[in-house]
Amino acid sequence: MKDSQIFNINELSNYLTSKKVEPELKADIFKGVKSNSMALKLTDHIVRLINWDNLIADPIRKQFLPLGSEYQPSHPQSKVDSLSEEKKQVRPGLIHRYPNKILFLLGTFCPTYCAFCTRSYAVGPNTKTLAKSYLTKSQTGKTDTLIDYLKTNVNINDVVLSGGDLLSVQPLIIDKLLAKLVTIKSLRSVRLATRGLLFDPNLFLPNTPLFEIITRYSEKFKQHNMELSIQCHFNHATEISSESQKAALSLYQSGVTIRNQTVLLDGVNSTIELQKNLIEKLISSGIQPYYVYQMDMVANAEHFRTNLETCISISKNLTGAFAGFQLPRFIVDLPLGGGKRSVYEYEFYDQKYGIYGFKSPIISGEKIYYYCDPLRYLEPHVQKEWHGKISVSELYD
Ligand code: SF4
Structure with a gap:
């Protein structure tokens, strides 16, 4: 009911x-x-x-x-599309950032909307504060576009199907798409990105259409030396209800790999203890802890961001608490499309202004991408300087 x-x-x-x-x-x-x-x-x-x-x-x-x-003013360097995904669209709904990997947007709707969503620029209906990108919304979900692109770009071996959430797409459409993807010889991995195991776990239980499709194709993909996996998103141990656990374990016991990505959110999961509890719950649910993301510099979600030091400190304190393969990687998805880097890989840290500089050689050689801590972590006079319109480019370029 x-x-x-x-x-x-x-x-x-x-x-x-x-x-x-x-x-x-x-x-x-x-x-x-x-x-x-x-x-x-x-x-x-x-x-x-x-x-x-x-x-x-x-x-x-x-x-x-x-x-x-709870809302706080956005950092002056924040952007609605903080990862510049729209600029990286090579075809409608296709975001090609890394040489061997592609992100395909299946749709732009979700069963529940997360207030910190990185894809807030396009996901969900317009709100009082944000008109969504019509361009991206109108172009997603054209599965032939993905198949054609993969056939002409054989260096791509990894596809992430995301959106919006998988649950907002008819199971039959997923079935048909997977039937095509499994025939593409250059592919090694297809990942179904979904928060559905949290939003509506009963839809993933045995005898549901989705469970049947995922387990059937998981087997087929293996026969073709490929992997079909689920990339889920739990941020706190209490999100993994008995229903979520039952659904995840049923998939796991049927041979499906499930990996979790977490977003580090201030006041939600930003302590060592909370992350430890989450990892333990994930492992006992048949889910691999995969990534913990430093929260992106998304406009109008500032109160969710911690400074990068919090992320690094949690990572350091959890190393050794779990077997290496059970420990998630703590990463920053670099603003403006620089891609994912380990939180430890920064080239420099400007403590005064709270700026970290990263390189991303695989994406753009020597270019530096900047991640900025929330202003509330900085000295009051430096906060004033930021508000007085200093910018990263004024400081370093
Ligand atoms: S489920 Fe994912 S895409 Fe949907 S609102 Fe949440 S973070 Fe955004």
Whole structure:
């Protein structure tokens, strides 16, 4: 029964009233909905996972229902499309950043919207604060484009199918696409990126269309010396409910590899203990901890970002706590499309301005990409300098 899903402000208001949420907190939640770049949409499962008796501290509420009072001004270097994905589109919905790997956007909708979404520029409907990129939205999901591109670019051996979420696409379309991909000889890996194991885990249980498709093709891909895997996204141990665990273990026990990527979010999972709990829960659910991302410099999501030192410190403190293959890699996805680098790989750190410089030789030789810490970590007079319109290019170029 889906009686608790919340898809609009009236449903949210009624639900908050039924949970006897204080008027002041209720007003703050409404202010948050107005400030959010992402639309309001909560699946029944997410609504049931939120701890409505401890809303302010709840890590799941923070990701999907930020309070107005939590928002902070964006860093001057932040961008709505912080990874410059639109500039890297080589065909409609196809983002080609690394020589051997391609990202294909299956669609631009999700069952629930994360307030920190890196693809906020295109994902979900327009909101009061952000009109989505019409160009990208209108061009995604054309699967023939992907197949044609792969046939003429045989150096590509890894495809990530993302969006938007896999769950917003009809299983039949996924079935047909995988049937074509498995015949492309140059491919070694296809990854299904989804937060569906959190949003609606029952859709991945045995005897569902999705479970049948994924397990069938996982087997077929293996026969062709290829891998079909799931790339899921859990940020906190409490997100892995008994339903999520059951779905993940069923897939795992049927031979499907599931890898998790986590986004480091201030106040949600930004301590050693919370990351340790998450890794333990992932491992016990048949999921490999794969990446922990330093939060991207996405505009209008500043309160979610930590400084890079927090990420490095958590990484250092977890090394040795798990077997090497169980430990996720802590990475920064470089602004402006520089690609993923280990958090330790920076060329320099300007402590005064909170700027890290990285090179990304495989993408663009000696070019330096800059990741900036949130201004709240800097001295007040330096914060003022940033607000006085200094820019990274003024400082270094
Ligand atoms: S599920 Fe992924 S694409 Fe969808 S809103 Fe969340 S982060 Fe963005």
